[in-house]
Amino acid sequence: MNQKSLKIFLFFFASITLFSLQGKAQEAWSLQKCIEYALENNISVKQNELNADVAKENYNQSIANLLPSLNAGASHSYNWGQRIDPFTNTFATNRVRSNNLFISSQVTLFSGLQLQNTLKQNSLNYLAGKYDVEKMKNDISLNVATAYLNVLFTQELLGVAKTQKSITESQVTRTQKLVDAGTLALGSLLDLQAQLATDELNVVNNENQLNIANLTLVQLINLDNTADFTIVKPNLEMPSNPILAENPEQIYQFAVNNQPVIKSAETKVLSADRAIKVAKGTAYPSITMSGSVGTGYSGLSKKVVGFEPGTPSIIGYTPDTVPVYSVSSSVIPITEKTPFGEQLKNNVNENLGFNLNIPIFNGWQSQNSISRAKIAKQNAEYTLELNEQNLRKTIEQAHVDAQSALKQFYATKKSVEALSQAFDYADKRFNAGALNSTDYNTAKNRLNNAQSDLLRNKFNFIFKSKVLDFYMGKPITL
Numbered sequence: 085m086n087q088k089s090l091k092i093f094l095f096f097f098a099s100i101t102l103f104s105l106q107g108k109a110q111e112a113w114s115l116q117k118c119i120e121y122a123l124e125n126n127i128s129v130k131q132n133e134l135n136a137d138v139a140k141e142n143y144n145q146s147i148a149n150l151l152p153s154l155n156a157g158a159s160h161s162y163n164w165g166q167r168i169d170p171f172t173n174t175f176a177t178n179r180v181r182s183n184n185l186f187i188s189s190q191v192t193l194f195s196g197l198q199l200q201n202t203l204k205q206n207s208l209n210y211l212a213g214k215y216d217v218e219k220m221k222n223d224i225s226l227n228v229a230t231a232y233l234n235v236l237f238t239q240e241l242l243g244v245a246k247t248q249k250s251i252t253e254s255q256v257t258r259t260q261k262l263v264d265a266g267t268l269a270l271g272s273l274l275d276l277q278a279q280l281a282t283d284e285l286n287v288v289n290n291e292n293q294l295n296i297a298n299l300t301l302v303q304l305i306n307l308d309n310t311a312d313f314t315i316v317k318p319n320l321e322m323p324s325n326p327i328l329a330e331n332p333e334q335i336y337q338f339a340v341n342n343q344p345v346i347k348s349a350e351t352k353v354l355s356a357d358r359a360i361k362v363a364k365g366t367a368y369p370s371i372t373m374s375g376s377v378g379t380g381y382s383g384l385s386k387k388v389v390g391f392e393p394g395t396p397s398i399i400g401y402t403p404d405t406v407p408v409y410s411v412s413s414s415v416i417p418i419t420e421k422t423p424f425g426e427q428l429k430n431n432v433n434e435n436l437g438f439n440l441n442i443p444i445f446n447g448w449q450s451q452n453s454i455s456r457a458k459i460a461k462q463n464a465e466y467t468l469e470l471n472e473q474n475l476r477k478t479i480e481q482a483h484v485d486a487q488s489a490l491k492q493f494y495a496t497k498k499s500v501e502a503l504s505q506a507f508d509y510a511d512k513r514f515n516a517g518a519l520n521s522t523d524y525n526t527a528k529n530r531l532n533n534a535q536s537d538l539l540r541n542k543f544n545f546i547f548k549s550k551v552l553d554f555y556m557g558k559p560i561t562l
Contacts, residue, residue: 114316115232115562119225122305132220136213143206149199152191159184169384176384185428186378193373193438196365205358208351215348222344222554224304229550229560231301235315237543238297242290244535248528249283255524256280258515268517275521279528286532318562322493322542330556332483336476339555343475349468356461363453367443375436381427390418479555486548493541500538503531 113121123129163180170182192199256276262268302310340346400408422430443450510527513519554560 112314112316115229115318115560118232118301118305118315119228119560121307122224122228123221125306126220126224127306129217129220129224132213132217136210136217139206139210139213143203143210146199146203146206150203152189154187154189156187157185169382170380172382172385174384179383181381181383183381183424184378185380186376188374188376190372190374193371194368195370196368198362198365201358201361201365205355205362208355208358212348212351212355215344215351218344219348225560226551226554228301228304230547231297231304232315232562233543233547235294235297235301236317236320237539238290238294239317240539240543241536242287242294244532244539245283245286245290248532249280249287251528252276252280252283255514259521272521275525279521279525320542320546320562322545330552332476332480335483335552335555336479338557339475339479340472342557343555345471346468346475349464349471353461353464353468356457356464360454360457360461363450363457366453367450369440369442372439372441373437374439375434377432377434379428379432381424381431383421385422385427386419387422387426392416392418475555479552482548482551482555486545486552489541489545489548493538493545496534496538496541500531500534503527503534507531 160183161181163176163182164178166175166177168174169176169180256273259268259273259276263270263273298313299310301315302313307313398407402408507527507530510519510524514521514524550560550562
């Protein structure tokens with residue numbers, strides 16, 4: 085490849101790369117993408133998921149607590165001084181090495197059903213933890229949808245402000261020519277220039293509001309790189325005959341049976357009920373069974389490996405002073421230390437036992453535990469009732485707000501249509517010199533305010549409708 089061909093190749097490669105990077109940087113974010121990204125990167129969600137994982141581990145541990153325990157151990161020690169050796173049952177006065185090996189097991193046969201109720205309680209806690217994670221995700225999804233709609237709303241307001249500014253600029257240009265020609269008074273131009281300054285301020289204010297709305301959305305979804313952040317602008321035209329099909333009671337009945345915030349509260353009530361049964365179990369007798377197998381080694385242990393005959397001893401003398409000998413009939417045993425492996429085999433001992441514990445008086449601990457558990461259950465029931473009340477209030481308020489926004493939208497729509505016609509007429513009169521600039525600006529500002537109110541009512545109705553759809557189990561989409 086010659087130098088010219090290489091330059092051409094590098095030029096095209098750089099152009100394609102730059103185009104690809106620009107396309108990636110300018111990729112618009114849909115509402116669904118914003119929600120998914122927020123759920124994947126929200127620290128609170130991750131922490132709640134970890135809490136659910138901890139609850140799952142507690143549940144697994146409560147299952148394992150039903151199983152027998154099994155332990156093994158070994159010891160290696162030396163002893164100096166007098167003591168009774170446990171393996172030979174003889175006195176030891178010098179240094180003795182000993183080893184002990186054992187395996188032990190224990191199982192609870194009955195403890196007032198504490199283990200079983202704890203198992204069920206931890207299972208309910210794990211389920212409640214999963215519901216809490218789902219609730220947090222729903223809250224984040226609604227917050228992202230609110231911020232997303234707010235960006236769309238401020239974009240629409242900015243568009244209206246720019247349109248009004250463009251109209252005023254055209255009138256200022258036209259009026260400037262008329263004033264320069266001497267056919268129109270300077271006061272009209274000054275009024276229009278003042279109106280243009282107001283329109284420019286409105287544009288700046290709406291741009292600032294749009295920047296704030298974008299920043300709020302970006303921060304809500306935890307996006308690190310905010311450069312060239314744009315969102316998809318869906319078609320949010322109002323339907324021809326929008327209606328609210330379900331009444332608040334129908335929506336509430338569906339939501340109270342399906343919303344994770346209610347399911348979590350209900351599950352926590354059941355968990356609190358199990359906690360009462362666990363506390364009551366402490367007042368019952370408990371029975372445990374234990375067993376062990378052990379063996380050991382002692383340096384004092386010896387075994388006989390042979391015998392040697394007795395030795396003669398002098399028992400007296402003859403008159404001639406000749407010693408008289410006697411040979412003992414007993415023999416002397418020959419011993420050596422018992423080998424390690426042989427001792428482990430010979431010293432095996434087994435143990436099996438049952439233990440009964442009857443609580444008679446323990447400082448009112450059981451009674452106080454039961455009382456605290458009952459209080460916790462009552463508190464959980466209050467929390468459930470409070471969540472149900474808040475859910476009903478939220479649904480009723482959203483339904484009323486949606487109805488009000490819908491009525492206001494149609495009323496404002498008629499007002500915009502009437503004011504548009506009035507402004508067109510005022511614009512024609514002003515161009516013909518039959519209307520002063522003050523009345524012209526008044527007609528224009530009234531139309532601008534009505535258009536802003538129309539957008540506000542439109543987006544308010546859309547959001548409240550999405551909230552009601554959400555409580556009816558429908559996904560949040562635009």
